[in-house]
Amino acid sequence: MSRSIIHLNIADFAVAVENNIQPSLKGYPLVIAPLGKPRAVVYDMSDEAYKEGIRKGMALARAKRINKKIKILPPSFNRYEQVMKDLLKETFAFTPLIESGISDGHIFLDVTGSGRLFGPSVDVAFKLKKAFKKTFNFDPIWAVATNKLVAKVATRVVKPVGEYIVAPGDEKAFLAPLPLNLLPGIIKKDLTKLFEFNLFFISQARALTLEQLKILFNYRAPLLYDWIRGIDPTPVTTIYNYKNHSIGKNLSIIRSDHEFSDDTNNADLLKRALYLMVETICKTLRNRRLTGGATKIILYYSDGLQSASKLKLVPSTSNDMAMFKKCIPLLNKAWTRRVRIRHMRLICEKLCQGAIQADLFSAGTKETKQTELILAMDKIHEKFGKNSIRAGLTLTLHKDRHQ
Known part of the structure; x- marks a missing residue:
């Protein structure tokens, strides 16, 4: 039986949390970054700031040069972590198989065995989206697929708002026209090597055999070979269960x-x-x-x-x-x-x-x-x-x- 994996992503999570506290910030270019630090970099930014060319990891001094009047708030990591805990409490009603970061707004759920109780995975995703909107005033992006990799790519495709369903068997066709930088796990060094051979899209990279990939990537070749074909057997691992402070059972x-x-x-x-x-x-x-x-x-x-x-x-x-x-x-x-x-x-x-x-x-x-x-x-x-x-x-x- 095909797995049913839901990926929920609250885009620009830190900014979304701050906007809930100060609604007057919505609609303006906003950057989350430490203040008064000579080497400070951008931790998060709003979609408006992104459209102006500001990126995560960019030096704050450079972001200020792009927009001298941009609003800057210091990060509140404890606040983001607490909000993440509250979000996860909503998801435990549907499945114990939940994986998330500590404070990044990303949540994976494996609802493969929950169909009899809660209906199709798409219905579960709709219910969670509605609950997040009603309780926390968040509007998460969501996607449903047969594995984590494809589900995460799908949410990246529709960001900053939207939803996407990748039916079982459609993984390769869905990924084929997309640029390689949308694949989770592919780092800048990997992309540089692929770009040197004029390989910019996933469909183009599939032309390389596993042996050819080994020449470029050595031990990482089997992973890349699977990723560009939409293959990802990794389970949804409960990293931290905020309900009972346990990993797994x-x-x-x-x-x-x-x-x-x-x-x-x-x-x-x-x-x-x-x-x-x-x-x-x-x-x-x-x-x-x-x-x-x-x-x-x-x-x-x-x-x-x-x-x-x-x-x-x-x-x-x-x-x-x-x-x-x-x-x-x-x-x-x-x-x-x-x-x-x-x-x-x-x-x-x-x-x-x-x-x-x-x-x-x-x-x-x-x-x-x-x-x-x-x-x-x-x-x-x-x-x-x-x-x-x-x-x-x-x-x-x-x-x-x-x-």
């Missing part, structure tokens, strides 16, 4: 955030903030008698851009010191820019049951002593409060906001 995540009082690129401050987040996450793990199997660090820069890095923890752990030791190289890997950092987020994934218990034959080892120390600190915190005893590394961070 058996896995969950724990998240900690740190907002710096002043944007910084000081390595010592970043490490101290990281330890504080590790400490918070590991305490939560121990309280729930869990261990973490993977961590992810996301850095939010002053200019609105982000970078991230992920690491598997082997063995899984809830030990502050062990996790922090693994996260230091992870921080260095994610920290790829010289721009100051505004916010740091640490996510712990792949949680599993595992109470802290020392190895029967490892008494006196460094790991055992660390575990005993951490458990002793937990008891002190429970009796005398969180600030009764702290790691020296975190003492200078009282001015920053941590949660």
Whole structure:
């Protein structure tokens, strides 16, 4: 049976959120970008600003040269994330298979098995569009297709408003006349190589065999070969279920955030903030008698851009010191820019049951002593409060906001 995938896209999501708060901004060129930052770039822009030539990632100084009177608002990432959570609550009534970004206005739903309850996938899309309009004053673009890739291309075709249905079997015909830059996953480097051979449209790229694509793209060739034919078997993966804070049915995540009082690129401050987040996450793990199997660090820069890095923890752990030791190289890997950092987020994934218990034959080892120390600190915190005893590394961070 063909899958039924719905893609909902609230175009220019950050701008749409701000317009709901300040309706007077609607209809004017609007840019979302950090203010007072010398290297600030455009985080989001309205359709009116787009028509004037302003693009995401463009230097804010250049955007100002294009339109000197353009309205500029600083990004409110926490607000966008909260609105995204509220939107997702509306979608859970139709399917548990939901995939979305944290605050980008994109939502995928797999409604393949929901037909008997809610009718055809097109009806579900109409119902969600109506609900978003009534409850949140958003008018999402939507598309229905048999996979995520084709559904996302379809919403790009009808942006900024509209809907599109790609029937099963029509994927290749739908994609054929479209330019290659509409395909999700194709990066600028890929397009440059294809343009060198005068290949600008998807139908033209299909003339290349898999062997020929391997010459240009090496290991990425099989992916490109499938994408230009509308083949995408990837499932709709529930990245974060805001309803019960879980991934899927058996896995969950724990998240900690740190907002710096002043944007910084000081390595010592970043490490101290990281330890504080590790400490918070590991305490939560121990309280729930869990261990973490993977961590992810996301850095939010002053200019609105982000970078991230992920690491598997082997063995899984809830030990502050062990996790922090693994996260230091992870921080260095994610920290790829010289721009100051505004916010740091640490996510712990792949949680599993595992109470802290020392190895029967490892008494006196460094790991055992660390575990005993951490458990002793937990008891002190429970009796005398969180600030009764702290790691020296975190003492200078009282001015920053941590949660």
